[in-house]
Amino acid sequence: MAVPKRKVTSMKRGHRRSADALTKPTYVEDKESGELRRPHHIDLKTGMYRGRQILEQADDAE
Numbered sequence: 001m002a003v004p005k006r007k008v009t010s011m012k013r014g015h016r017r018s019a020d021a022l023t024k025p026t027y028v029e030d031k032e033s034g035e036l037r038r039p040h041h042i043d044l045k046t047g048m049y050r051g052r053q054i055l056e057q058a059d060d061a062e
Contacts, residue, residue, distance in 0.1 A: 027036040030043050037043050047055030 026039060028039050029035070030037050030046075032048065033043060033046050035043060035045055042049045042054050044055070045057075047053055047057050
């Protein structure tokens with residue numbers, strides 16, 4: 001039977017378990033456009049952030 005030669009340190013154990021705490025990114029619905037966006041980020045479609053125009057509005061030239 002395989003037996004570990006040495007005790008696994010808490011640091012090594014923590015590195016192995018670090019991915020357990022990962023979560024999906026959260027999205028909120030924009031109040032004006034209704035689009036989903038990340039919290040505290042500029043809405044790239046309208047260019048608005050916290051009620052102010054930060055970027056020029058994107059044109060749909062596609």
